[in-house]
Amino acid sequence: MPNFSQVFNLPVSRAGLDFVDINMSTDMPLFIDPYAIQIRNDEWSSNCGDHIRSYFNALLDALRNDNRTLAQQLLSNLHEPNETHLGVSSGQPRGRGVGDHKASLLADALVQSRAFQTGLLADISEAELFIHGVGRDTISDLTTNLIRGMLAEYTDEQCKLHNMPTQNVGNIGPQWNLNCLRWESRTVSLPIYSGRPIVLVPKFSVRHRLSLNSQEFYNHHMIEFLRAEYIAAGAGLGRVLRSGERWVSKKDVKNLHPFIKDNLADFVRSHPDVLEAYKK
Numbered sequence: 001m002p003n004f005s006q007v008f009n010l011p012v013s014r015a016g017l018d019f020v021d022i023n024m025s026t027d028m029p030l031f032i033d034p035y036a037i038q039i040r041n042d043e044w045s046s047n048c049g050d051h052i053r054s055y056f057n058a059l060l061d062a063l064r065n066d067n068r069t070l071a072q073q074l075l076s077n078l079h080e081p082n083e084t085h086l087g088v089s090s091g092q093p094r095g096r097g098v099g100d101h102k103a104s105l106l107a108d109a110l111v112q113s114r115a116f117q118t119g120l121l122a123d124i125s126e127a128e129l130f131i132h133g134v135g136r137d138t139i140s141d142l143t144t145n146l147i148r149g150m151l152a153e154y155t156d157e158q159c160k161l162h163n164m165p166t167q168n169v170g171n172i173g174p175q176w177n178l179n180c181l182r183w184e185s186r187t188v189s190l191p192i193y194s195g196r197p198i199v200l201v202p203k204f205s206v207r208h209r210l211s212l213n214s215q216e217f218y219n220h221h222m223i224e225f226l227r228a229e230y231i232a233a234g235a236g237l238g239r240v241l242r243s244g245e246r247w248v249s250k251k252d253v254k255n256l257h258p259f260i261k262d263n264l265a266d267f268v269r270s271h272p273d274v275l276e277a278y279k280k
Helices: 034-038 043-064 068-076 100-112 124-130 136-146 148-161 214-233 250-256 261-270 272-279
Strands: 167-169 175-177 182-184 188-190
Touching: 034 043, 034 124, 034 136, 043 068, 043 100, 043 124, 043 136, 043 148, 043 175, 068 100, 124 136, 124 214, 124 261, 136 148, 148 175, 148 188, 214 250, 214 261, 214 272, 261 272
Parallel strands: none
Antiparallel strands: 167 188, 175 182
8 A cells, every 4th residue: 555655756764754654545543633733833833723723712602602503604614634644434535524413413512511611611622621522533623624724735835845746626625714714715736646635744743642632631630630639638538558558549539530521621620730730
């Protein structure tokens, strides 16, 4: 199965490429991570961050104002991102984008979440932590759509750098205009393989799992914090060892605080410093 660099005969090793050397026959199990982009301080990442924040703020405002028509419109324009060859589909890349039905389900999940209802939810990179049914594939697809225009510009620059041929393409999906807060179509210049446009993605922007991961935060930060609190309290949970030291197991804490994303939201509202420490 050929990689992009092989198809276009690049005289650069995979390690020497700035972008992911995608497999041209199937999707690679990598996901575009908005947090990985937003923590960088280069101009391209900053511009992408502005696109991501402007869209998510517009979506949250529509949901807060109970404008489901606008929210549905904002969500329904998120098309399947086949052009990056990233994600979890098997065989030919087919994307896992947000169609009309999934858009409605996602809007419901957002509105019904504790994080939304309490005003905690403010960043798309935190949605996997707090929103039921939202995982790395949904976050990656949302992000891909929002920065599609920026990725297309990046791809064109990489093609010019490596002297690769491109063609004008007008059908890779709508692009987010952060000034007008709306989706729009725009012609872009991209490499073509087997009649399909290809969009390249910087290596620094992808992960096998998202930087902000709900299971990781729950297991290694929330539960450990609560366990330490129970030990310090000295009563009600756990047992006393022969040495006189009090012991509380993670299993005991998990039984009292099961993994439920609304519970994670409540915990972060009470202990925002724990989330900030996790992010650092």
